[in-house]
Amino acid sequence: MTLPPGYRIVDVPAESAREWLVADAWAFPGDIDPDTALEWPSALDWTRTRGVRADDGELVGTHASFAYHALPVPGGRVAAAGLTWVGVHPGHRRRGLLRAMITDHVRRSLDRGEVLSLLFAAEPAIYGRFGYGLAAHQLRLTIPRGAALRDVPGADDVRIRLETVDPERHGAAVAAVHGSVDRPGWTARESAPQAVAFLHDPHQLRGGAEPMRIALAERDGVPVGYALLRRKIDWQRGGPRGVVRVREICAPEPAVARALWGVLVDLDLTSSVEAGCLAVDDAVVHLLVDVRAAQPDWQDNVWARVLDVPAALGARRYARDIDVVLELSDTLVPANGGRWRLAGGPDGAEVTATRARADLALDVRELGAAYLGGVSLAALASAGLVTERRAGALLPAAAAFGWPVAPVASFVW
Structure with a gap:
């Protein structure tokens, strides 16, 4: 799209970091002074930062992206851009x-060979018109202290060490454990700046809570999981009512999950544990004897936009055999529009352009929603967002696109 007169899109180099922060403060008002934020480590890749300048030179728009070279998708990995x-x-x-x-x-991502774009939406109503579909949901739980958890064999063999986060000491273990997870949408912090910035802990962002702590799970001295947390104490007449705020928990094994949650729900001077960015099928949902007491709150997580239809569909796997012709519309990337035959299954798939009669018709937004396997094509069809052109085509396709592990991203970038 061409900008109106008086504006131009430009690169924004690292030397313009303060100007970038000033522009961001206009778009997202807050109480952090740009000069303060300038002293913090930046997660940005300054080769991927762009903005809009007005004719008077002011930076009036910003956007950037992170490179995710091996984003997990159902049965595979793809190159993706995190907007x-x-x-x-x-x-x-x-x-x-x-x-x-x-x-x-979108243009620059395609030029880099990135077949998918992901984002967290500050305002969910905005991005659908650009082809982004809500592809993953998350749970936020408020678990009462002492909540009963089911037993898991081997949990007693996992040692939990509670320490204050030290990026130099804990950074490698956090990166290794987090990077070992193979869940659709699970974005690793691939760049060093992003990993460093994630563990940076300025007091201005603590919300009155303590410095960030880590519950590091080990087996035979080897890190196998962790939880990043802060406690905030609230002294009341009836006694302490502190809260444990879990920033991120990574527990790839059942025994590790049980060991970590067992510690989190039993910290002194606290009355509850708050955890967000949890997959809807996270282990704790099934470990809790009374999940209703955890006050589950369903929220949107990652939004996905398919940039290159044949490459993206061909890179993932399917839960069952599929042979379907999809008729796609995409006003932003016309090359994605038209009819595509998707044929494959659990071992791989091929995607080819075709003139054959369509079985299903949908917009690229709905394709993005279904791509990570957590949103059913049948559910989208029930809302009138997918049209079955050939009787009987919808349910087999929906089953094939589904995946047994729910997608989620564990942190907001």
Whole structure:
């Protein structure tokens, strides 16, 4: 999309970091001074930061992305772009700047060979019109202290060490354990700046809580899981009512999950544990004897946008054999539009352009929603968002696109 007169899209180098932070503060108001934030380590890859400048030189729009070279998708991995820091100055809204930046991001991502774009939406109503579909959901739980957990064999063999987070001491273990997870949508912090920034712990972002702690799970001295947490004490007349805020928990094994949650729900001076960014099938959902007492709250997680249809569909695996012709619409990337035959199954798939009669018709937004295996094509069809052109085609295709492990990203970038 062409910008209106008076604006241009530009690269934003690291030397312009303060200007970037000022522009971001206009789009996302807060109480952190840009000069303070400038002293913190930046997660950004400054080769992937872009913005919109007005003719007077002011930076009035920003967008950036992270490179995820091996994003887990059902049965495979793809190169993906994690869109972030998207903002427009409130004095320059409704002029097409956002659409121009999204178009720029899509074009540059395709040029880099990235077949998928992911984001967390500050406002969910915005990104559907650019082809992003809600592909993963998350749970937020508030678990009462002392909540009963089911037993898991081997949990007693896992040692939990509670320490204050030290990026130099704990960074490698956190990265190794987090990177070992093979769950669709599970974005690893692949770049060193992103990993460093994630563990940075300025007091301005603690919300009155203590410095960040780590519950490090080990077996025979080898890290096998962890939870990053903060406690906030609240002294009341009836006694302490502190809360444990879990920033991230990574427990690839059942015994590790049981050992970590057993510690988290039994910390002194606390009355509850708050945890978000949990997959809807996270182990704790099944470990809790009374899951209702944890007050489960369903929220949106990652939104996905398929950039290259044949490459993306051909890179993932399918839960059962599938042979279906999809008729896609995509106003932003016309090359994705048309009819595609998807034929394959658990061992792989081929995607070819075809003129054959369509079995299902949908927009690229719905394809993105279903791509990670956590949203059913049949559910989308029930809302009128997928059309069955050939009787009997919908349910087999929906079953094939599904995946036994729910997608989620464990942190917001």
